Amino acid sequence: MCGIIGYVGKGQAYPVLIGGLKRLEYRGYDSSGVGLIPSMLNGKIVLRKTDGKIANLEKLVKSQPIPESSLGISHTRWATHGAPNKVNAHPHSDNTGRISIVHNGIIENYELLRDKLKKRGHKFKSETDSEVVAHLISEYYKNDLKAAVIRAIKDLKGAFALGVISLDHPDELVAARVGSPLIIGIGKSENYIASDVPAILEHTKRVIYLKDEELAVLTTDNVDVFKFNGQKVRPKIDRVTFKLDAVAKGGYAHFMLKEMHEQPDVLKQMLNARIKKDAISLEGIGLTDKQIKAIKNITVVACGTAYHAGMVGKYIIESLASVPVTVDAASEFRYRNPIVDKNTLILAISQSGETADTLAAIREARKRGAKVISICNVIGSSLARESDGILYTHAGPEIGVASTKAYTAQLCMLYLLGIKLGAAKQHLKPAEMKRLIKDLKQVPKLYEKILANKNSIARIAKANSHFGCFLFLGRNINFPTALEGALKLKEISYIPAEGYAAGEMKHGPIALIDEYRAVVCVATQSDTYEKMISNIQEISSRKGNIIAIATEGDKSIRKHVHHTIYVPKTNNLLTPLLTVLPMQMIAYYISVKRGCDVDQPRNLAKSVTVE
């Protein structure tokens, strides 16, 4: 859960590395560093490392300038082993100082390896698992960097993406991956490695998605890719389709704000691409219509926000297709001996496609014979590669740590899947299907309406930003919306927040209610509306401060609550697509008001590539 970028070429390495790190900062931002081979060799790899954000590294380099260099590696860290400080920041070097590495992932057997290496005279400086890699490569180094890296990898257990440089090879950058993502950018007289495309998009759109257990040797004019057994492979060069402005704030104060505003377009594009004359195309799913019809049960595995999308998916699929759906937190799935076999369809949901728990869950499911299809945003991600079928959400890069557009895109895909399944199973009548598709197509316009109301939502959020505790309540298909609202608020404002099924309130959480709590209630028109109003009255009589998310036109709700945010009327089944928008906006404006770091909240990283 770190970001790495490396450069070899005719140009200057440092500007490329620092620019790339800024674009990778969403992956981790507690410390960073850069390692360069100076063009005028002076017997040392130049290292600059510091704690804190990339801005600190820039400041350091200003105060301690670096020499010219056209080969370097750099890293932005999310600490796993060892505190976030200068010593633990990457790159790490061997004792000779002639080999340096950057690492993303976890070396599970590092203690064992470190003990062995210590006995052989290696001296360790940091508390990290990563440092062992530099020493190990050094141990095996006999004038051939590639061979030493391959040999060292044989001893490593865990997940890693590596960038390696050596003073003895001033024009060579070696990279390898197992489990953690790594791409290679192909430029003109320059080549790059990076954890993710945005880091190099400014320089090239031609990329190789390095596969697991592959190693690459990059020089100024060449990239060779090998399997770990040394066999050379011919990599596929892809062309990235998104533009640089997709990874820039574009005038918005934060990426999260920009990404919230992109939601109408993301949905519009998905619906245009997937709905053809009232029929749904799930190209990529890897199942024939006959196989889709034969699906008997589905198990969703996902984490965090994607897990909440899966929970909404359960309501959608069970209601439209009458297919039973189990939803598992991926981090729990593999440790509870799941009942999964060749008759189970696993549906993995992930924005990044690199979440370690989700990947571990699908690997476990596949071992047990299940077929895996995934809903994923990042093209060429590990999840995409390891699934039997893939439904890309094409939401574009999501940089803000708090997931917004990826969530609504996942929901939209789940509606399409539910409709397709319902139609295949003839559970959904053609007329109902037509109506639902028509309603779904209206959603982007309804989004515009909610977003246009942002000033009033911001006012409500700010007026409630002083509360030290929030409760989010919803029923039925909007129960997951309540969970998602609480998660958004927690992660970007650090306010303790709980999401609950409103009917469960009287079984415990009602004890929390007093004049110091704020309660956000999803109370849109539905079969459970009256019940929700009863919950609201229970909260009101205990002096809780209520913000209701209600259906446009519902004036009567106002007498029970302190604030009302209206969403347009739509088919009840589709309401989670709408009600989550005010939740995202409440969290955003509260975070801004409290002066929190919206896009890079403390202790978090965008993709959680460790268990």
Ligand code: AGP
């Ligand atoms: C969402 O706001 C979170 N940052 C987090 O819960 C996220 O959804 C989770 O880590 C899963 O990530 P993924 O979708 O990339 O698998």
